[in-house]
Amino acid sequence: MTAHDPAHRVRKRGRPTASERVERRAQILEAALPIFLEHGYGNVTFDQLATAARVTKRTIYSYFDDKAGVFTAMVRSLATTVSxxxxxxxxxxxxxxxxxxxxxxxxxxxxxxxxxxxxxxxxxxxxxxxxxxxxxxxxxxxxxxxxxxxxxxxxxxxxxxxxxxxxxxxxxxxxxxxxxxxxxxxxxxxxxxxxxxxxxxxxxxxxxxx
Amino acid sequence: MTAHDPAHRVRKRGRPTASERVERRAQILEAALPIFLEHGYGNVTFDQLATAARVTKRTIYSYFDDKAGVFTAMVRSLATTVSxxxxxxxxxxxxxxxxxxxxxxxxxxxxxxxxxxxxxxxxxxxxxxxxxxxxxxxxxxxxxxxxxxxxxxxxxxxxxxxxxxxxxxxxxxxxxxxxxxxxxxxxxxxxxxxxxxxxxxxxxxxxxxx
DNA sequence: TATGAATGACACTAACAAGTATCATTATAT
DNA sequence: ATATAATGATACTTGTTAGTGTCATTCATA
CATH class of the missing domain: 1.10.357.10 (Tetracycline Repressor, domain 2)
Structure with a gap:
């Protein structure tokens, strides 16, 4: 109910601002990481990814082709930061x-x-x-x-x-x-x-x- | 293998003989191994296991509780033979x-x-x-x-x-x-x-x- | 200001898979 | 012998999930 609590804030509707649009993709990957780590690729559903990222499935589909696309993008972004x-x-x-x-x-x-x-x-x-x-x-x-x-x-x-x-x-x-x-x-x-x-x-x- | 080649023989219906009954469980696990190795646990369906073992789903259910039961039995039987x-x-x-x-x-x-x-x-x-x-x-x-x-x-x-x-x-x-x-x-x-x-x-x- | 793009909310479809039911068949058990 | 248990074949039910459609909302862009 606390509309200003970032942990419980309901994301507003509509087109995101430019900065939001830039960050959205990274947020999705960031949110996907603990989900994949905990459940493993095969057991993660698209709805889980959407819920964790606080977006809808539609939005994720606008950034990635499918679950495999989210997964590969996440692993790649993580792997390239390892070194x-x-x-x-x-x-x-x-x-x-x-x-x-x-x-x-x-x-x-x-x-x-x-x-x-x-x-x-x-x-x-x-x-x-x-x-x-x-x-x-x-x-x-x-x-x-x-x-x-x-x-x-x-x-x-x-x-x-x-x-x-x-x-x-x-x-x-x-x-x-x-x-x-x-x-x-x-x-x-x-x-x-x-x-x-x-x-x-x-x-x-x-x-x-x- | 031997006389009753599991790759070409159509298994007859009906209640199996005592020896068949003894071997059936091991055959199921043996057939499950390459399936799990190739596709990974999460991507294997019960129908795939049944087809590979040349039995029906019902039969597998009479030996194991569910897919997890087949998997754990298979891994255990393999792990104990490693050494x-x-x-x-x-x-x-x-x-x-x-x-x-x-x-x-x-x-x-x-x-x-x-x-x-x-x-x-x-x-x-x-x-x-x-x-x-x-x-x-x-x-x-x-x-x-x-x-x-x-x-x-x-x-x-x-x-x-x-x-x-x-x-x-x-x-x-x-x-x-x-x-x-x-x-x-x-x-x-x-x-x-x-x-x-x-x-x-x-x-x-x-x-x-x- | 007006138009369009991206989004949230939500419902929907289609496909797939787990598990069950039915029936004929074959062996076991009594 | 007769009843029973296990099986193959097949269809069915039920639940889940990927992916899409619709509409209102919010912002970007011209």
């Missing part, structure tokens, strides 16, 4: 920590789960996610490794990435572990580096225990 | 090769994909798959590592398992790589062991080059 955060002045260890933390967040675990689930129907989304995710992460790891340890150590970039994800990431894909904490991510990154002999010279060598 | 092959007399390297080969087979990739996709709706299946899959594999790797390298090396069992899967397994979950060949599996296993310093004393140390 956008590029504070290039960090160390190998801090880069590893950020990768562990980011890839084990609830959103990215859910996105990965969605794309795996629909990789048969949307193979191009799988390719997009990998190109913008894993491939860029590995390339960036390789750059840092080359800078700190020389060209000879570069082949360890991909195994390092694999270890950064580790069994924990597999468990999270299966819903068997909660999202990682920052402290856990740091610890995990250090141990992965140690396993491959990639400890930074300036950093204390962490004990392998626990 | 059944136990030629305990092999080396660490041959064990690793078998793990790489098996977990990258089309069937297990598809099963894993299915369970990941439905982990929200069927969390107990995710737990079952992990308990009967990853957990047992890691335990067996730990046994071999302890026998060959002593207790101190046992903590490397889980990282080893992670490296055995590697980026390739992630790509296969996304449908970006075909199933692994036996030769590739061997090569991959050797390189993973070398990265963690777990080369067997009797084996030639493989070069790190790709």
């Amino acid at each position: 956008s955060d590029a504070p290039d002045q960090d160390t190998l260890e801090s880069l590893c920590t950020r990768i562990v933390y980011r890839l084990n967040s609830a959103d990215l675990i859910g996105l990965h789960r969605l794309v795996i689930a629909e990789s048969t129907r949307f193979p191009e989304l799988a390719q997009t996610l990998h190109d913008n995710g894993d491939a860029r992460h590995i390339a960036r790891l390789a750059d840092h490794i080359r800078a700190e340890f020389g060209q000879v150590a570069v082949p360890r970039a991909q195994p390092l990435f694999t270890l950064l994800l580790g069994e924990e990431h597999r468990k999270r894909l299966l819903g068997l572990l909660p999202p990682v904490s920052l402290a856990e991510a740091e610890d995990h990154a250090r141990r992965a580096l140690a396993l491959l002999g990639l400890q930074s010279s300036k950093t204390t060598v962490p004990t392998q225990a626990e | 059944s092959d136990a030629p305990d007399q092999d080396t660490l390297e041959s064990l690793c090769t078998r793990i790489v080969y098996r977990l990258n087979s089309a069937d297990l990739i598809g099963l894993h994909r299915l369970v990941i996709a439905e982990s929200t709706r069927f969390p107990e299946l995710a737990q079952t798959l992990h308990d009967n899959g990853d957990a047992r594999h890691i335990a067996r790797l730990a046994d071999h590592i302890r026998a060959e390298f002593g207790q101190v090396a046992v903590p490397r069992a889980q990282p080893l398992f992670t490296l055995l899967l590697g980026e390739e397994h992630r790509k296969r979950l996304l449908g970006l790589l075909p199933p692994v060949s036996l030769a590739e599996a061997e090569d991959h296993a050797r390189r993973a062991l070398a990265l963690l310093g777990l080369q067997s004393s009797k084996t030639t140390v493989p070069t790190q080059a790709e």
